[in-house]
Amino acid sequence: xxxxxxxxxxxxxxxxxxxxxxxxxxxxxxxxxxxxxxxxxxxxxxxxxxxxxxxxxxxxxxxxxxxxxxxxxxxxxxxxxxxxxxxxxxxxxxxxxxxxx
Amino acid sequence: xxxxxxxxxxxxxxxxxxxxxxxxxxxxxxxxxxxxxxxxxxxxxxxxxxxxxxxxxxxxxxxxxxxxxxxxxxxxxxxxxxxxxxxxxxxxxxxxxxxxxxxxxxxxxxxxxxxxxxxxxxxxxxxxxxxxxxxxxxxxxxxxxxxxxxxxxxxxxxxxxxxxxxxxxxxxxxxxxxxxxxxxxxxxxxxxxxxxxxxxxxxxxxxxxxxxxxxxxxxxxxxx
Numbered sequence: 395x396x397x398x399x400x401x402x403x404x405x406x407x408x409x410x411x412x413x414x415x416x417x418x419x420x421x422x423x424x425x426x427x428x429x430x431x432x433x434x435x436x437x438x439x440x441x442x443x444x445x446x447x448x449x450x451x452x453x454x455x456x457x458x459x460x461x462x463x464x465x466x467x468x469x470x471x472x473x474x475x476x477x478x479x480x481x482x483x484x485x486x487x488x489x490x491x492x493x494x495x
Numbered sequence: 496x497x498x499x500x501x502x503x504x505x506x507x508x509x510x511x512x513x514x515x516x517x518x519x520x521x522x523x524x525x526x527x528x529x530x531x532x533x534x535x536x537x538x539x540x541x542x543x544x545x546x547x548x549x550x551x552x553x554x555x556x557x558x559x560x561x562x563x564x565x566x567x568x569x570x571x572x573x574x575x576x577x578x579x580x581x582x583x584x585x586x587x588x589x590x591x592x593x594x595x596x597x598x599x600x601x602x603x604x605x606x607x608x609x610x611x612x613x614x615x616x617x618x619x620x621x622x623x624x625x626x627x628x629x630x631x632x633x634x635x636x637x638x639x640x641x642x643x644x645x646x647x648x649x650x651x652x653x654x655x656x657x658x659x660x661x662x663x664x665x666x667x668x669x670x671x672x673x674x675x676x677x678x679x680x681x682x683x684x685x686x687x688x689x690x691x692x693x694x695x696x697x698x699x700x701x702x703x704x705x706x707x708x709x710x711x712x713x714x715x716x717x718x719x
Contacts, residue, residue: 418697424649469684
């Protein structure tokens, strides 16, 4: 299976290229967005579906996606992640808090 | 830790209904005819139409509270009780409510997924404020224009910096220069941390795609 449905790649590409997105990208980063990767991923995805010589295309697609994940993690976090949610998340509220807590 | 230290140093003085150490339940009439009722109604709508509340395991009655607040503050996240506080006397429009809810949800999300030391670590506080200003729509083009802040290229980042700074100064006793330095230190990391959206949601379509990615996450990670 491909990481996303092929139509997802196409809709991401169209959205990337839209005036709305280009405006907001410039507003945020001061540059134009680069959208060709979505388009390439779409064509690779379609080729995978056809399953004729899809191996290389599958790899290319996976590489592109792994790249995307790496981009999202490309910074050293300020805090330590938890393994479980905080233990008091769902505890009921105390209606009488002790004076010295 | 005495009550007064908490009040002054952790910004609890902005939320007077919270720092008495006890919760006061008002009369039925009071809750129906006042800002409290309006706040509850808007909150319900915000949570129902929110693009973000699916991300955190939240129950409206346990994790949200409508209260009167001091000054112009719109809301806050109380880590001590895992509650989002909404300032019923300062939020009068649905769109404002939606934005405050999203902003505070990001704090709640950070509290849930990381060991955030809200009270003692300024870098942690700054990071969450940067993220909240960045991802909640606080700094959208239209919101900035409404504040008469006209800027275009990379203005979003300027806005995020400014609002994060303001938030920190509002709840902690720290001088402006020190706060600026801390924001600068953590800005790059925290501005680029788009969890849980995977992108900066600028509008409905971004939010829709972020939700789609979330629904699709199992398939996605299984096929990398």
